Amino acid sequence: MPDPRARRGIRHPWTALLAAAAAAVLSGAGSITAIGEWVADAPQRVLALLGFSPDPLTRLFRPPYATTIRLVLAAVDGDALDRAIGRFLQERQAPAAGRRLIAVDGKTLRGSRTRHKPATALIAAMTHSGQVLTQRQVDGKSNEIPAFAPLLDCIDLTDAVITADALHTQHEHASYLHERGAHYLAVVKRNHPGLHERVRRLPWRDIRLDHIERTRAHHRDEIRRLKTAAFAHIDHPHARQALQVVRRRGDKSTGKVTIERMGPDPARCSLACAHERGHMGGSARAGAPAR
Numbered sequence: 001m002p003d004p005r006a007r008r009g010i011r012h013p014w015t016a017l018l019a020a021a022a023a024a025v026l027s028g029a030g031s032i033t034a035i036g037e038w039v040a041d042a043p044q045r046v047l048a049l050l051g052f053s054p055d056p057l058t059r060l061f062r063p064p065y066a067t068t069i070r071l072v073l074a075a076v077d078g079d080a081l082d083r084a085i086g087r088f089l090q091e092r093q094a095p096a097a098g099r100r101l102i103a104v105d106g107k108t109l110r111g112s113r114t115r116h117k118p119a120t121a122l123i124a125a126m127t128h129s130g131q132v133l134t135q136r137q138v139d140g141k142s143n144e145i146p147a148f149a150p151l152l153d154c155i156d157l158t159d160a161v162i163t164a165d166a167l168h169t170q171h172e173h174a175s176y177l178h179e180r181g182a183h184y185l186a187v188v189k190r191n192h193p194g195l196h197e198r199v200r201r202l203p204w205r206d207i208r209l210d211h212i213e214r215t216r217a218h219h220r221d222e223i224r225r226l227k228t229a230a231f232a233h234i235d236h237p238h239a240r241q242a243l244q245v246v247r248r249r250g251d252k253s254t255g256k257v258t259i260e261r262m263g264p265d266p267a268r269c270s271l272a273c274a275h276e277r278g279h280m281g282g283s284a285r286a287g288a289p290a291r
Helices: 014-026 032-041 044-050 066-075 078-092 145-152 171-179 193-200 282-290
Strands: 101-108 121-127 132-137 161-164 183-188 211-217 220-230 239-251 257-262 269-273
Touching (some): 014 032, 032 066, 101 145, 132 145, 145 171, 183 193
Parallel strands (some): 101 161, 161 183
Antiparallel strands (some): 183 269, 211 220, 220 239, 239 269
């Protein structure tokens, strides 16, 4: 992490200050004041583990003032910090069995809204088990679309399967993922009327059932049925398959049954890209029901 401070007058290592702030947040601190209080109360052993330097005369570790923490957090480059944490998490990630599944999704930072500014929006890439690989702040004057490629630039996408919501069903995103050697699952809604209509008109009734899965949890009985249609061209970069998922949910307590159809009818459908270096095969079918 780059240290933006002038060399003169530095008392505490930059990385120790950032590590202390992160440890405080992980311990439940929800404000800069709370972070300062946590650091001030930290035992000597904890300050040493965080990387603070002892006083040359007393050999005691002196915690930084709350004002110092505030100035550090105001000066730090948020995107650089996100990249550094993302690299750290990726290095600690256990090798995945088979293809990696990576979800791209936006979120609002809790507690960031004030009377004078809207809430801070973030876009993150995470594994389907919930491990965040990288994230970055979304420009307040824009949306998640321009942040998609910069977010994924620092991740090895070779042979990974990328999932995202319908906002990211963009030709530019599909081409970018293909150039990076990735596969994708793209949700198609009616905001893409031409593409949606082409997928809807595929001969779904004549296509055999590919996969069925039944789960029971939270007083609900759910059955998922999946069909896959292959094609040569459908006017979306490198798309080679369309997926239809039908969910039937039964509430055991009320007896109510609901059916959700993700394509080909009005709701939505999914496209799958299989990169030329290998056919997607079972990975597309495994990824789709998890949505």
